[in-house]
Amino acid sequence: MTTNNVIDVQESNFETEVIQRSHTVPVIVDFWAPWCGPCHMLSPILERLAAEPDSNFILAKVNSDLNPQLSMQYQVRGIPAVKAFKNGQVVDEFVGAQPEPMVRQFIQRVKAGAPSRPEPQPQVSADPAARLRQARQYLKQGQGCQAQSLLENFPGGPQAAEARKLLPLAQFLCNVSRGQGLSGNANVDNLYRQAATTVGREPSAALYNLLAAINQEQPSRRQQMKQVMEGLFAYIGENDPIVQQYRQQLEAATT
Numbered sequence: 165m166t167t168n169n170v171i172d173v174q175e176s177n178f179e180t181e182v183i184q185r186s187h188t189v190p191v192i193v194d195f196w197a198p199w200c201g202p203c204h205m206l207s208p209i210l211e212r213l214a215a216e217p218d219s220n221f222i223l224a225k226v227n228s229d230l231n232p233q234l235s236m237q238y239q240v241r242g243i244p245a246v247k248a249f250k251n252g253q254v255v256d257e258f259v260g261a262q263p264e265p266m267v268r269q270f271i272q273r274v275k276a277g278a279p280s281r282p283e284p285q286p287q288v289s290a291d292p293a294a295r296l297r298q299a300r301q302y303l304k305q306g307q308g309c310q311a312q313s314l315l316e317n318f319p320g321g322p323q324a325a326e327a328r329k330l331l332p333l334a335q336f337l338c339n340v341s342r343g344q345g346l347s348g349n350a351n352v353d354n355l356y357r358q359a360a361t362t363v364g365r366e367p368s369a370a371l372y373n374l375l376a377a378i379n380q381e382q383p384s385r386r387q388q389m390k391q392v393m394e395g396l397f398a399y400i401g402e403n404d405p406i407v408q409q410y411r412q413q414l415e416a417a418t419t
Contacts (some may be wrong), residue, residue: 166231169214169215169219169222170211170214170215170222170223170225171223171225172220172224172225172227172405173193173224173226173231174223174226174230174231175234175235175354176350176354177350177359178179178231178234179346179348179350179353179354180350181222181224181390182249182250182379183249183252183346184223184252185205185222186249186250186251187251187252188251188266189220189221189222190221190222190248190250190274191221191222191224191248191249191250192210192221192223192246192248192249192271192274193224193225193226193238193246193247193248193249194206194207194210194223194224194225194226194244194245194246195223195226195228195234195235195238195243195244195246195247196226196227196228196243196244196247197227197228197229197243199229199230200243200244200366201242202243202244202261203244203261205261206244206246206260206261206262206267207225207244208265209262209264209267209332210223210246210379212264212266212333213264213267213271213322221271221274221275228240228243228245229389232274233354233357233358233361236356236361236412237340237341237357238254238292239306239359240278241259241279242259242260242339243257243259243263243344244259244260245257246258246270246372248257248271250274250277252342252344252415253342255274256270257275258270259281259354263344271311288313288314292318292319292321292322292323292324292327292411293322293323295314295323296314296318296323296326296327297328298413299311299315299327299334300315300330300399301316302314302332302334303334303337303363303364303399304338304363305364306332306341306360306361306363306364307336307337308335308336308337308339308340308341308360309333309334309337309338309339309341309342311330311334311392312331312334312335312337312338312339313325314332314388315328315330315331315343318331325351326398329394329395329398330365330395330398330399331393331395331400332388332392332394332395333363333392333395333396333399333401333405334393334395335361336356336360336392337363338354340357340360341360346375347381347385349380351383352377352381355374355376355377355380356373356374357415358370358373358374359371359374361398362401363396367396367399367400368406370396371393371396371400371407371410372404374392374393374396375393375410375413375414375417378390378393378414378418379417386417387417387418390405390414390418392411392415394414397410397411
C-alpha cells in the first residue's frame with residue numbers, strides 16, 4: 165500500500181525516506197513479511213492510523229524478506245517489528261501484533277517527543293587489557309557506540325595504540341546504527357550499512373563493502389574512511405593474509 169502517508173521502503177531508499185525524512189516528521193517503520201499472520205493483523209491498524217487527517221507521521225513498510233540487510237542492521241529478531249524514527253534515530257519500538265488502543269498510545273507517545281531510549285553504557289574496567297577485550301567484544305556484536313565509549317580517552321600503556329586504531333571503526337559502527345555520518349550517496353551508504361552489519365560475523369565481507377564504498381567516495385572523505393578500514397585491519401589482525409591483500413588495494417584507492 166502506498167499513499168501520501170504510507171510508503172513502501174527498500175534498502176535503496178531507506179536513507180532518504182526514513183532517516184532523512186525523520187528529521188522533519190516522525191517515521192514509523194513496520195517490518196513485516198507476506199507469510200506473517202500477526203503482520204496482517206497489525207498492518208491495517210497502522211495504515212488506518214496513518215490515514216487519519218491529523219496523523220502527522222509517515223508509515224514506512226519494509227518487507228523483511230526482501231530487505232535482510234535492514235533487518236540485520238536494526239536487529240529485527242521477530243516480526244511484526246515496529247520502530248519509530250525521529251531525527252535519524254530509533255526512539256521507541258515494539259514487537260508483535262498489538263490492539264489498536266495500544267498502537268495509538270505508542271504513536272501519540274512518539275509524536276509527543278518522549279525521550280529517546282538511553283543506550284546502556286558499559287562499565288569501564290580499570291585494567292586496560294580487560295577494557296580493550298571488552299571493546300573488541302562489543303565490536304564483534306556490532307555495538308559500536310558501547311565500544312566507542314570504552315575506546316575513547318583510553319589510558320596509556322601497551323594497549324593504547326591498538327585502541328586508537330579501533331576507535332574510528334567503533335565510531336563508524338555507532339554512526340551507522342544512528343543513521344549518521346553517511347555520504348548521502350545511496351549506493352555508497354548501502355555499502356556502508358552492509359559493512360557495518362558484517363564486521364563481527366564476516367569481516368572479510370565488511371572489508372569488501374568498505375573498499376567498494378571508498379572507491380566511490382568523494383576524495384575529501386576517503387582519508388576519513390581509510391581510518392575506518394585501518395581499524396578493521398586492527399580488529400582482524402595485521403598478520404592475516406586478507407588484511408595484507410586489502411591493505412594494498414586500500415593504498416591504491418586513497419593515493
